[in-house]
Amino acid sequence: MQARELRMLARDGKFIGPTSGFAPGLAQGNVVILPKAWADDFLVYCQKNPVACPLLSVSAPGEPLIDLLGENIDIRSDVPEYHIFRNGELAEKTHDIKDLWWGDMVTFVLGCSFSFEDALIRAGLSLRNIDCQSNVSMYRTNLSTAPSQYFNGSMVVSMRPFKPADAIRAIQITSRFPKSHGAPVHIGNPADIGIEDISNPDFGDAVPIKDGEIPVFWACGVTPQLAIANAKPPVAITHAPGKMLVTDVSNEQLSVL
Incomplete structure (x- = not known):
């Protein structure tokens, strides 16, 4: 419940801060959103770097809901702050990306410390x-x-x-x-x-x-932001460092004995 309430506060623009210490026991995720033309190569990058970029979820193109990680998660609004990169440069910071969304965007959610x-x-x-x-x-x-x-x-x-x-x-x-x-x-x-x-x-x-x-x-899951700066895709969207997607998945579900 705490994770869902926090996401709703982020969705309404009422929570814009770092998420460390919130929703204890539940997994948090780094976010990278790319056009489909760039997503396949970024998937390869994650697979080659599982420590820095541990994959939790990859969406279908154009799908904004991340049902695998929680109830009613809308990736367009449920992160406290987003960074918008254009041609590898940080161009904008925002709390909602619905106006930037189009039909071939692919969302990657990566594990977070x-x-x-x-x-x-x-x-x-x-x-x-x-x-x-x-x-x-x-x-x-x-x-x-x-x-x-x-x-x-x-x-x-x-x-x-x-x-x-x-x-x-x-x-x-x-x-x-x-x-x-x-x-x-x-x-x-x-x-x-x-x-x-x-x-x-x-x-x-x-x-x-x-x-x-x-x-x-x-x-750290900010690593992809440096990779984005080097790759220079026409547009890429990430979380702001320290301001994560809080999921409904328990940390123990992601642990190993």
Whole structure:
């Protein structure tokens, strides 16, 4: 019920913020919407990069309802904020894309690290972005993704700081959620993956890293936005970083033992 209420608030323009910490226990998804002519190659890109782009759902062309992931989900209005890319450039931000929809648009919903945050909290771990009521910190890296014909680029990661023992526990827990990016892709020195200033994220908000803590980095669903910038399709629509589609699917349905 909480997920449906949140989607209705987004649909009415009354919820436009980050979704981390909302609808605990339910999966959240990154969104990429492309014309059919570009969708097949993006599907290949996702299949070649399952850690950064774990597929939860792919729609039929022109179908705005995502019934597989929840009751009455309308992808044209149920995300708190959308980014519109034209020829690879961010051209517009909006809270509703009904005026931009046409009959051959294909929607991809990809797993999100927000989905495993509930499991980390239930295990007694503290998440700095939730404690600070801020968006998660996200960074461009020098980690390359496997290219498809048109889509390519470096991986974006999200970061959460932990004490070493808690970082080990976080690895154990998140490895059970491959559809939500799974285990971290890097731990420790940010410079090793091309992040020069940990206090200045490329997306989201900066959070403090306390003495004795180490940064832990997971693959992030903002990665396709860099691939879109390189592929330059005439139009592409994504979620705004940190502002996800909240589904009715439980995190446990996406977990592995």
